[in-house]
Amino acid sequence: xxxxxxxxxxxxxxxxxxxxxxxxxxxxxxxxxxxxxxxxxxxxxxxxxxxxxxxxxxxxxxxxxxxxxxxxxxxxxxxxxxxxxxxxxxxxxxxxxxxxxxxxxxxxxxxxxxxxxxxxxxxxxxxxxxxxxxxxxxxxxxxxxxxxxxxxxxxxxxxxxxxxxxxxxxxxxxxxxxxxxxxxxxxxxxxxxxxxxxxxxxxxxxxxxxxxxxxxxxxxxxxxxxxxxxxxxxxxxxxxxxxxxxxxxxxxxxxxxxxxxxxxxxxxxxxxxxxxxxxxxxxxxxxxxxxxxxxxxxxxxxxxxxxxxxxxxxxxxxxxxxxxxxxxxxxxxxxxxxxxxxxxxxxxxxxxxxxxxxxxxxxxxxxxxxxxxxxxxxxxxxxxxxxxxxxxxxxxxxxxxxxxxxxxxxxxxxxxxxxxxxxxxxxxxxxxxxxxxxxxxxxxxxxxxxxxxxxxxxxxxxxxxx
Numbered sequence: 001x002x003x004x005x006x007x008x009x010x011x012x013x014x015x016x017x018x019x020x021x022x023x024x025x026x027x028x029x030x031x032x033x034x035x036x037x038x039x040x041x042x043x044x045x046x047x048x049x050x051x052x053x054x055x056x057x058x059x060x061x062x063x064x065x066x067x068x069x070x071x072x073x074x075x076x077x078x079x080x081x082x083x084x085x086x087x088x089x090x091x092x093x094x095x096x097x098x099x100x101x102x103x104x105x106x107x108x109x110x111x112x113x114x115x116x117x118x119x120x121x122x123x124x125x126x127x128x129x130x131x132x133x134x135x136x137x138x139x140x141x142x143x144x145x146x147x148x149x150x151x152x153x154x155x156x157x158x159x160x161x162x163x164x165x166x167x168x169x170x171x172x173x174x175x176x177x178x179x180x181x182x183x184x185x186x187x188x189x190x191x192x193x194x195x196x197x198x199x200x201x202x203x204x205x206x207x208x209x210x211x212x213x214x215x216x217x218x219x220x221x222x223x224x225x226x227x228x229x230x231x232x233x234x235x236x237x238x239x240x241x242x243x244x245x246x247x248x249x250x251x252x253x254x255x256x257x258x259x260x261x262x263x264x265x266x267x268x269x270x271x272x273x274x275x276x277x278x279x280x281x282x283x284x285x286x287x288x289x290x291x292x293x294x295x296x297x298x299x300x301x302x303x304x305x306x307x308x309x310x311x312x313x314x315x316x317x318x319x320x321x322x323x324x325x326x327x328x329x330x331x332x333x334x335x336x337x338x339x340x341x342x343x344x345x346x347x348x349x350x351x352x353x354x355x356x357x358x359x360x361x362x363x364x365x366x367x368x369x370x371x372x373x374x375x376x377x378x379x380x381x382x383x384x385x386x387x388x389x390x391x392x393x394x395x396x397x398x399x400x401x402x403x404x405x406x407x408x409x410x411x412x413x414x415x416x417x418x419x420x421x422x423x424x425x426x427x428x429x430x431x432x433x434x435x436x437x438x439x440x441x442x443x444x445x446x447x448x449x450x451x452x453x454x455x456x457x458x459x460x461x462x463x464x465x466x
Contacts, residue, residue, distance in 0.1 A: 009344065028400065031059055035395060041388035049394040052185050057396045061372045062416055063181030065148050066092055067189020069451070070435065071268050071463045072144055072177065072196060073106055074098040074219045074244045079140040081128055081160065082111045084148025091112075096435045098220045101246055104113045105140065114150055114287035124156050131165045135172055141172045141249045144196060152180030173249075175199050184345075185395075187267065192442020194272035197243065197252065198279070206281050211306060214282070215259040216273055217265030218289075220245025221435065222313075224442040228289055231443060234268030235315045237306055243269065256280040260306055261299070262287045267348030267373035286350060289442040291358035291450075292323060322444040330362075333451040338363030340458055343410035345370045345401060345419055346433060355414060356385055357432070362451055370396045386426060400423055404464035412458045427466040429457040 019031045028036055034048035053059035060254065062070075064389040065084075069092045073080060082089040089111035096166045100106065112130050115122045119331035127145070134143060143165075147158050160395045179189050213232075225245040230237055241255040243245060261273045273284035286307070287298035296319050303315040346352050349371045356366045364387055371395040382392055391404040401422060405413060413423040416434030423430035431453055433441060439453070440446045 008189065009331075030464075032057055032397075032400070034300075035389070036393040036400065037384050039383050039388055039390040039392055040092065044310065046376065047392060047394055048378060049379060050187065051395075053293060053395055058399075059395055060397060060401070061186045061395055062189075063149075063180040064184050064186065064189040064192065065146055065181045067186035067268075068177050068179040068193040068196075068427060069098055070148060070152045070219070070297065071151065071190055071193035071244060074100075075142070075247050075249065076100040076106045077103040077141060077248050078106065078136055078381070079107075079138060079143040080106060080146070081098070081130060081134065081143055082109070082146045082148060083123065083156070084111065084114055084146070084150050086111050086113045088146075088148045088349065097438055098210060098245055099223045099226075100220075101226075102248070103169050105138070110134075119154055122154060122156060123151065124161055127156065127158070127161050129163070131161070131169075131174065135169050141173060142200060144175050144177050146177045146179050148179065149181045150336040152183060152350065155265075164351055174449060183371075190373070191267040191271050194269070194275065197272060198275055201255055203279055204256065208240065208256045208257065209259050210240055211259055212240045212428045213260040213262055213302065213306065214241045214243055214255050214276075215239050215245075216282060217242045217259055217269035218242065218245045218442075219265075219435075222438050222440045224289075224440050227440055227443045231318070232302070233424060234318050235299065235303055236311050243272070249400075256282070258282055260284070262302060265287065265348055266350040266375075267371075267377075282360070286411070288350060288354040290351065290354035290446070291313065292444060293357055294324070294338065294354050295443055295447070296323070309316050311336050312395045326444050326448040329448055330451050333455045334362050336455050336459055337451075340411045341367045341409055343401075343405050343408070343413045343428075345396060345413065345415040347372045349374030351433075353378065353385065356382065358447070358450065360385075362454065364412075366406045367410055368395060368401075370401070402426060412454060427463065429454075429460065429463070 028303040031054045043161050053061055073096055085455045093109040109332040112123060112126045118126055136343060140347060145158055158176045164175045175196050177192050179192045201243055215412040222312050225242050230238050240258040241251045261276055261282050263273050263284055263286050266286050276282045277284055289298055299315050299319060303312045333417060342364050344352050344355050344366060352369050353369050359366050368391040369382055372395055374394055391408060393400060410428055414431045414433050417436050437447055439451050
């Protein structure tokens with residue numbers, strides 16, 4: 001038995017080496033070469049980004065409709081109606097691990113279930129009937145209607161249906177979300193969702209500003225928005241509206257009264273922050289609560305902008321107290337993780353930047369980093385904070401991720417649910433930093449949870465048998 005195990009191990013090593021060599025010989029698709037680069041140790045050269053996916057490249061991005069859905073879905077007391085085939089509704093059912101403090105209406109997935117007959121004769125009649133049924137059974141304050149690919153093709157006048165429904169039911173807002181999947185990329189869906197939020201809030205400026213902030217781009221995964229809200233409360237700073245994690249329609253209507261917008265997920269919400277600055281005169285800053293360093297810097301920045309000396313002192317005391325709680329435990333994990341190599345593939349560039357810093361604080365080198373919706377300035381920062389030779393890529397596909405993870409010898413991949421099977425197939429540890437996770441990764445407690453999870457997966461004994 002011992003000999004058989006040795007022979008098997010030897011054969012498996014040979015198979016892995018052959019797999020690695022064959023992948024390294026693969027060429028990047030010609031049209032994709034501008035989206036991939038090796039860090040040359042400076043900021044020279046521009047990485048192509050913020051563009052539509054290359055046809056046939058099997059992008060890891062989601063479609064426009066999905067982008068809109070992930071932003072709007074955490075509005076807990078809104079009714080989310082998908083005007084399209086049932087598959088679109090099932091694809092995005094309960095797609096974020098967002099938690100609610102009250103209504104659970106958002107957890108349901110409702111669809112007009114368009115069929116072949118509706119494609120031929122139009123789906124407006126079905127949509128109007130669905131809105132009548134919604135009002136009779138639920139009487140929601142707001143209904144978001146998502147126009148999917150089929151609706152974009154057959155040309156249903158969703159705007160007219162929404163307008164007629166609001167006249168028929170004056171107490172119910174009915175807001176169209178222009179999100180046919182083929183009309184752009186995931187970032188296009190983010191903008192469609194932000195436009196829908198602005199339509200809900202309206203164009204009216206607040207006469208009186210409240211000394212508080214709106215928290216944009218946190219979707220309350222595992223209750224993270226509550227953690228950050230509690231931090232700000234200890235500092236004496238009020239959160240006016242959470243957009244959109246655990247948000248309610250009434251709460252969103254108060255957003256124009258805030259004195260500051262803080263943006264956690266810049267990829268999905270910076271567009272909204274810019275629009276709110278134009279419409280309501282609310283300045284905004286990009287922040288991150290991922291990792292101890294960024295959490296500390298973000299809290300101090302908010303205290304400087306909104307607070308006085310008392311608030312700043314409270315913030316400094318609170319930060320020191322929270323850092324002391326987690327310091328020793330994180331240092332223990334750092335000893336176990338030092339020398340490991342990480343690959344990152346996440347949604348936004350700002351999140352990737354935070355993760356690179358967080359890995360560095362654990363003694364882990366980032367050897368590959370990519371995003372779905374990163375902007376040129378994000379990639380410039382990534383080049384500055386990663387080592388020469390680090391692979392940087394925008395809107396990657398599975399073939400590219402496999403090639404570079406093997407080439408750079410990554411020990412762990414941080415990504416979303418679509419990347420999980422890829423990592424395990426290659427015998428690489430995986431950390432879910434996306435929608436489906438059930439544990440907090442933001443703030444000081446999140447930094448400890450992250451270190452613990454990376455240690456559990458990267459140092460798991462299972463890798464001795466793969």
